[in-house]
Amino acid sequence: HSIVGAVSGFGAIAIGVANMKTIELLKIVASWITSPIFAALLSFAVLKILHITIFSTKRPIKAAEKMGPLWVGIVFAIISFSVVYKGIKNIQFVPSFESAILISLLFGAVVYVISFFLFKRAEKKLKFEGKRVELLFGYLSILTGGYVAFGIGANDIANAMGPFAAMINIAMWE
Numbered sequence: 001h002s003i004v005g006a007v008s009g010f011g012a013i014a015i016g017v018a019n020m021k022t023i024e025l026l027k028i029v030a031s032w033i034t035s036p037i038f039a040a041l042l043s044f045a046v047l048k049i050l051h052i053t054i055f056s057t058k059r060p061i062k063a064a065e066k067m068g069p070l071w072v073g074i075v076f077a078i079i080s081f082s083v084v085y086k087g088i089k090n091i092q093f094v095p096s097f098e099s100a101i102l103i104s105l106l107f108g109a110v111v112y113v114i115s116f117f118l119f120k121r122a123e124k125k126l127k128f129e130g131k132r133v134e135l136l137f138g139y140l141s142i143l144t145g146g147y148v149a150f151g152i153g154a155n156d157i158a159n160a161m162g163p164f165a166a167m168i169n170i171a172m173w174e
Contacts, residue, residue: 003159004028009156050137060133065119072115075140077108079147 004025011020050071057063081104095103096110122136 027163064133064136068119069112069116073108073112076111080104080107
């Protein structure tokens with residue numbers, strides 16, 4: 001948002017507000033509001049579903065054994081879709097949207113099968129119930145947190161390099 005604000009402020013001075021693409025700017029600003037709201041609602045829904053289907057059952061370990069692999073497969077499918085569709089263009093592999101979906105679903109299915117056996121093994125090792133079942137999802141939290149940190153870091157690099165690249169580009173025009 002700082003880059004957009006700086007560029008739009010400079011643009012307003014350089015070419016005038018009347019010549020700016022205000023609709024595009026408003027779309028960007030609207031995404032700053034709607035994106036966190038959507039993320040909060042989605043997070044709440046996922047947590048509520050986990051609570052109903054696993055954490056509040058009489059046997060959370062058994063419920064985790066059934067539902068856990070599905071959630072792990074979904075998370076891996078979403079992360080792999082993000083990487084395949086948006087993140088690996090630099091290695092000349094740019095799949096279509098449909099291909100990225102297919103690759104992600106296949107990867108999620110493979111991870112589902114692997115986690116199915118891991119959850120079975122964990123259920124045999126863990127002899128406790130209740131809130132401690134959350135430990136089974138700790139690795140998933142670490143994975144998604146690492147992925148988010150990677151995405152934020154990549155965005156920060158773009159924020160730092162964008163103005164620098166613009167200055168180099170302008171200097172080359174002269």
